[in-house]
Amino acid sequence: MTNTTIQVSNANQLMSAIGSATGGETIVLADGYYGALTITKNFGSNITIEAANQGSASFAMIDLSKASDITISGVQMTYGRATQDASNIAFLDSVSTGGMYFRDVNGLTLERNDISGGEHTLILNLSL
Numbered sequence: 001m002t003n004t005t006i007q008v009s010n011a012n013q014l015m016s017a018i019g020s021a022t023g024g025e026t027i028v029l030a031d032g033y034y035g036a037l038t039i040t041k042n043f044g045s046n047i048t049i050e051a052a053n054q055g056s057a058s059f060a061m062i063d064l065s066k067a068s069d070i071t072i073s074g075v076q077m078t079y080g081r082a083t084q085d086a087s088n089i090a091f092l093d094s095v096s097t098g099g100m101y102f103r104d105v106n107g108l109t110l111e112r113n114d115i116s117g118g119e120h121t122l123i124l125n126l127s128l
Contacts, residue, residue, distance in 0.1 A: 007052075011035050014049075021047050023069060029057035036061045043069040046088065051075050055095060064089050071109075079117075082108070099123070 006017045009030035014037070017027045023045035030052055037059050051057035051074035064070055064082040071090040072080075078098040082089045082105045090109035091100070099117030102108055103125040115122050 011037075018047075018049075023047060026050065028052050029075065031056035032058075034059050036063070038063040038065075039070060040066040042067065045069055046071055048073060049075075054093065101125075 003024045005026045007028050008014045011034045023043040026048045046069045048071040054074045058076040060078050062077050062080045065084045068087040073092040076095045080096050081101040083103040086105045088107040093112045095114045099121045101123045
C-alpha cells in the first residue's frame with residue numbers, strides 16, 4: 001500500500017490499517033479517543049499516523065517499542081515511549097501530558113511537541 005492515505009475513525013480501524021501497512025502509508029485519524037496504541041512492527045519504509053485536526057485525536061498511551069519507521073503527528077497522549085532497539089521513530093507537533101520515555105532508539109526525532117508531566121517529563125536513555 002505504498003503512498004496510500006487511509007482514513008480511520010476508531011481504534012479497530014487503526015489497528016487494521018497498521019496491520020496491513022507495509023511502509024509508505026499515511027493513516028489519518030478522525031477526531032476522537034483511540035485508547036492505548038502499541039506497535040512492535042518493522043515497516044519497509046516510514047508510515048505516518050497523523051490527526052486530521054491538530055490535537056483532536058487522543059491516546060492513553062503510544063508505545064513504539066521494538067518498532068521502526070513510524071512518525072506520529074498532531075496527536076494528544078497521556079504517555080509516549082519507544083524502547084528496545086526501536087529505530088526511525090518521530091513524534092511531531094504532539095502533546096504529552098504524562099511524559100515521554102525513550103531508550104535505545106536509533107534515529108529519534110522530537111519536533112514541536114508540548115511535553116509535560118512532572119519531575120520525569122522527558123527521559124532519554126542509551127544502554128551501552
